[in-house]
Amino acid sequence: MGSTKHHSLSGNAWELARRQHGVVARRQLLALGLTPQMVQHRLSKGRLHRIDRGIYTVGRPELTRRGRWTAAVLSCGGRAALSHASAAALWGFGAESTAWIEVSVPFPSPRRRAGIWVHRRPGLRAEDVVVEAGIPVTTPVRTLVDQAWRLGDIRLERSVNEADRLELIDPEALLAALARFPGQRGVRQLRGLLADRTFRFTDSELERRFLPIAAGAGLGAPQTQQELNGYRTDFYWPDLGLVVETDGLRYHRTPAQQARDRLRDQAHTAAGLANLRFTHQQIRYEPTSVAGTLRATVEQIRRGEERHRGGRGGP
Structure with a gap:
């Protein structure tokens, strides 16, 4: 009976890791029913590999790009989401810096994390976050607003056009959605671009x-x-x-x-x-x-x- 339960727990952990690009959090393993001793045993046997405090890879230590994104989000807490340039890269309409993975959290996050740029954003709403490819990430609209102030006109226009080509946004719907972000940095740039007669459709x-x-x-x-x-x-x-x-x-x-x-x-x-x-x-x-x-x-x-x-x- 114990062996059956043990295999069931291991199977659940493997399935979770498969959905999350090979990454799991300690809190998730405990929620599945594993004890702290079970987690430690798997670490000692090389079935889990620690990559950050409370964050592990399952089976092998190497991570794909999406695995690294998942690990960064999991390390920042349960309501964290991939955001800014990293979110744009996941959605396919922007490039990501090789130095940082950007994550937004709606709560204070005092601990600094190597290689992760944490944006503390109390105003981040649940409707601004979705799960794409198994990763919590800001929506395309939220991501474009977050990125707009960083990009010059040409790069911003390219991002909006690419998001449209991928059928992630509609330019006119995006313009209407900007009313949801009063005072947000980036809204002015996007509104100016979308209202400009020189804006080009894909x-x-x-x-x-x-x-x-x-x-x-x-x-x-x-x-x-x-x-x-x-x-x-x-x-x-x-x-x-x-x-x-x-x-x-x-x-x-x-x-x-x-x-x-x-x-x-x-x-x-x-x-x-x-x-x-x-x-x-x-x-x-x-x-x-x-x-x-x-x-x-x-x-x-x-x-x-x-x-x-x-x-x-x-x-």
Whole structure:
């Protein structure tokens, strides 16, 4: 009976470690039913490896990047969360310093921890923290607010665009959410960026904006991201022979990019296709004009088809 219980406790500990990237806290092991003597026995046998006070790896001492993040959060207490640059790195829209892992706690944390930058934040709310990949972490919105004051305009715009591309945030929803953080450092920078007419959508956001405009102009659903004439196209209507490209670049196009755009447009024209290109500025702020251009182009295509059919049917 004792042996069965022992194996059950060990199995539970292993399962916990698997979910937490090979890391467990002493308090968690005790909560599972292990005694302090059991924990010490596993340490002496090399089944647990101490990496910080009350924090262990299970089975082997090496840690992955996510294991290190987990260990840092666990070492800071039960309500701690990965935050700032480390959270941005976990979410995939920012780079992390190699010197520190950043963790936020909503309570005083007097003990200094090697390699961990602890942010003491009494105002950190439960709704600002989620569990991603088994790690408590600040939400994408909270993370962008925390990071905004540190980043220059270009890096901040890149982070927002990447978060949008990963479908973690929507730029307009992010702008609305900033009202939840009055007086928070970083809000002003984000609000200025999102309200700025120079802010550029990612390709995914442009697609979401453009497709309703095209539908309102009477076009059906296009093929997207298709290889055509040696180039990947944004939108293609094969029944109309119409290609539409949208400029989703975050920054000004380089001469090399402009030259490639011309070659792409020329290849489509040489293949007998109608070819339109809209900027993100037009799609975001001039949708009526975009829709009008689409309607006029479709009408011209259809008139050309009618003339072609009439010519073939003549004497």
